Amino acid sequence: MIWAQSGPKDIGGTCSSAIARASQLLKCGSPTPEEAWREASREVMQNSGGRSGSNGALMRTAPVGCAYFSVADCGRHAREIAEMTHMDEASSEICALYSRAIMLYTRDKGADGEDEVKKLAAMLHRWKAPGSALNPSGWVVDSMDCALRAIREADGDMKKAIVTAVNYGGDADTIGAITGGLIGARNGIDSIPKEWLAALPKDIRRRINAFADFCANART
Known part of the structure; x- marks a missing residue:
């Protein structure tokens, strides 16, 4: 609520209604x-x-993967946080697996993280047929499908993955954020292009570095 009262540029309809x-x-x-x-x-x-399965909860649950230390805790808390605004089974399940993959990547368990991403890709097929046309909509299933496709197309390159995701169009900012959360956790903070960091206000960079320190310390 404090964030909503701070005058952000945009709040999605589902989030805005639930917060109010x-x-x-x-x-x-x-x-x-x-x-x-x-x-x-x-x-x-x-x-x-x-129908409350938009991607607003998914965009904000990436940090859950950095705050908890077990797959079970991470998945449970991701669902709880997602359901504060989005009471939707697709949203809850995708948020849980997304956060779990991030948790494993940031705990230096890359192989386990890849397994979670495979589970995530398979889960999407419950709502979207394999091989369906790309659709960069605000639906949580479409958004995660776009993120996974962008990462595959980029062959592990963070900058290319995010640029690819954003260039799909549609709900580009959220899809780019989802993509960045996943591949950023896999590749680490040093994979963020230096020119992107340089373009950020100093306060934002300070927060990013503080969060990176938190993640590093949490691994030990």
């Missing part, structure tokens, strides 16, 4: 924040006809 409703419930005396968020997310899902 959770805020109302808390002001009205909801017993706990957890209950307020869950009720708000459920209402947003119902008001949208059961």
